Amino acid sequence: MSFQGEQYPGVKAPAAETDGFRLNHTMLRIKDPQAALDFYSRVFGMQVLRRLDFEEMQFSLYFLAKLEKGDEVPEDKAQRSVWTFSQKGLLELTHNWGTEDQADFAYHDGNAEPQGFGHICFSVPDLKAAEAWFDANEVEFIKRADQGKMPDVVFVKDVDGYWIEVVEAARMADKGD
């Protein structure tokens, strides 16, 4: 499918075999679950839908969602797992046990070399209010909306150093040709 006749190299129309595919989550490794869960729940209002522990392999997975009005999360764990893996736009945080106790341990953010993954991005209703909220929560800015070559786009760092872009949809109307 194309919009206004736009064509992009390589793009195919969606096949029926892909019906119902949904981009469920993005996984980031975290050093310290207490610090990361504090950050994502306090600053971005996310909640832990499910935690899965793997004793044998010594790691835990935390599946986080920013719930919205109308979301009905089942209390029952099995049903909640099914609900969780039916959603879009979740964050999975992987904690390999013990990293939180290693003073010099740090994960790679993907923006320093070698590059690959760049960032996750939150859409917010009011970018200015979000900047004030980040300041009130002592969040580290990479750039504010009025800095740099990309106006209206904010970048902050999470507690592991991963980049989080923050945009306001209404302020993106004039981006691109």
Place this chain on the structure above:
Amino acid sequence: MSFQGEQYPGVKAPAAETDGFRLNHTMLRIKDPQAALDFYSRVFGMQVLRRLDFEEMQFSLYFLAKLEKGDEVPEDKAQRSVWTFSQKGLLELTHNWGTEDQADFAYHDGNAEPQGFGHICFSVPDLKAAEAWFDANEVEFIKRADQGKMPDVVFVKDVDGYWIEVVEAARMADKGD
């Protein structure tokens, strides 16, 4: 908020200041847009909602969504940008111009050292059918559902080597305690 009284270290209840925050997208750098757009449109049924070119900085951004029944994507570009940045679960692909012509150029997948980002994950309605679809499209498997220590979980690679997890929500009911 907690479910069935579950408590996790560090977790706070969502503040009103985070109302309307949505996890809009994940950004991955790609070597060759033709190859990546072919892969994500053909294999996962994604479509390009918006392409933004930055002539001065020599890069392009492609915002991809797996559209669903009922999604009404505006034709008008400005409105489409606003729509795009209001969604959940999009994929942003960043192309730094010219990398596609460098034979030995490759991005870092985050799973080899140094580790950080792990994968994106698609939820699919039928994992067995998805495996057959990946085979029909000659997708490279990291693991199939019946391999390894994590049953019911499939991992494949995209054309840049990034890992994509694929799960069926109904088969995740028994995961965790």
